[in-house]
Every structure is written in C-alpha cells, then in structure tokens.
Amino acid sequence: MLISCPECERKVSDRAKACPDCGFPVAEHVAEQAEAAARAARLASRERVGEIDCPTCDARGFTYFEAADDEGQTRQMFGWCEACKHSGRVHQCKDLGGYYAVSHAALDPFLRGELDAPAEGVAFVGTQLVAEHRYEQPGETWTEPDGGDPDDLGSRG
Ligand SMILES: [Zn+2]
Ligand SMILES: [Zn+2]
Incomplete structure (x- = not known):
C-alpha cells in the first residue's frame, strides 16, 4: 500500500x-501505529465479567506479613487483604487480550484504560474465563473505616 511519508509527504x-x-x-512507523491502534482497541474493549479468586491473598481474604510487636520482637502477623477488601475475591475483567484479576481499587482506572497488566492490583490470568473458586462463597467485604488504623490488625469479631 502506498502512503504519504509522514516526514516529506x-x-x-x-x-x-x-x-x-x-x-x-516508514515500515517501523507503520508498525508502531498498528500496535498503538491494536492497544487502543484492546483498552476500549474492557468490561467486567464477574469475580475471580484474589491472587494477592489466594482467596483467603488476609495476608501474612512480619512486623515488630510492642516489645520490638519480629512476629508474623496478618492483615485483611486490601486488594479484595477481605472478601477473597476481586473483579474479573476481560478485553481483547484475555482475562484479568482486578482489585477493588484498580477497577475504575482499569476499565478506563489507564492501567495495563501487570500493574498494582491488575494481573493477567489467561485467555480463558476463570469460573472456578477455591471457596464456594466469597467472604464478607470489609472496608477500612475512615482513616483506618494500620495497627488494628486481625481484630475482627
Ligand atoms: Zn520521506
Ligand atoms: Zn485478597
């Protein structure tokens, strides 16, 4: 195909x-443009299709980490998983490139095309819908209270 040279026309x-x-x-420029168009089409095709087990906490709803206790001893502690807000499940989204696990916080920017995998809260999971769950029911969604206290760990009733 003949095109106008972008430089000298x-x-x-x-x-x-x-x-x-x-x-x-020229060829490199044309390839870059095709790639950008394909990417734009992929980002525009995004939609939420359901839920998927949270990859951050492996569907458990909480994560382990090490921290110093009041006496300065390093201990293993746990905190509610923020990616899934403790429910053990995050959003499953798809676009022309496949399926993604998307955290609660990342959902809106992901759907707007502002985030691409891999990114914080966004993981590519493959080209097939993931329908299996580790647990039959998701946990209760937990939202951090206003200005949540990071020291208040694992105190769920
Ligand atoms: Zn030219
Ligand atoms: Zn999680």
Whole structure:
C-alpha cells in the first residue's frame, strides 16, 4: 500500500524500511501505529465479567506479613487483604487480550484504560474465563473505616 511519508509527504510503500527521499523509517512507523491502534482497541474493549479468586491473598481474604510487636520482637502477623477488601475475591475483567484479576481499587482506572497488566492490583490470568473458586462463597467485604488504623490488625469479631 502506498502512503504519504509522514516526514516529506512523498508517496512511499508502507513496507519501505526507509523513505527513498528523506530516509524516514516508514515500515517501523507503520508498525508502531498498528500496535498503538491494536492497544487502543484492546483498552476500549474492557468490561467486567464477574469475580475471580484474589491472587494477592489466594482467596483467603488476609495476608501474612512480619512486623515488630510492642516489645520490638519480629512476629508474623496478618492483615485483611486490601486488594479484595477481605472478601477473597476481586473483579474479573476481560478485553481483547484475555482475562484479568482486578482489585477493588484498580477497577475504575482499569476499565478506563489507564492501567495495563501487570500493574498494582491488575494481573493477567489467561485467555480463558476463570469460573472456578477455591471457596464456594466469597467472604464478607470489609472496608477500612475512615482513616483506618494500620495497627488494628486481625481484630475482627
Ligand atoms: Zn520521506
Ligand atoms: Zn485478597
């Protein structure tokens, strides 16, 4: 196909490595544009399709970490998983590229196309819908109270 060279506007093949007139890397430019268009189409195709086990906590709803206690001893503690808000499940979304596990916080920016996997709270899970869950029922969604106290760990009633 003949296109106008983006640099000098002379007609040139879109497969030409370089424009014979000005040396502009035509083929590379065309490939980059095709890639950008494909990416834009992929981002625009995003939708939420359901839920998926939280990859951050492996569907348990909480995560372990080490922290110093009041006496300064390092201990293993646990905290509610923020990605799934303790429910053990996050959003499952899809686009033309496949399926993704998306945390509660990342859902809106992901759907708007502002985030791409891998990113904080976004994990690519494959090209097939994931319908299996580790636990039959999701846990109760837990939301951190206003200005939640990071020291208040594991005190669920
Ligand atoms: Zn040119
Ligand atoms: Zn989780």
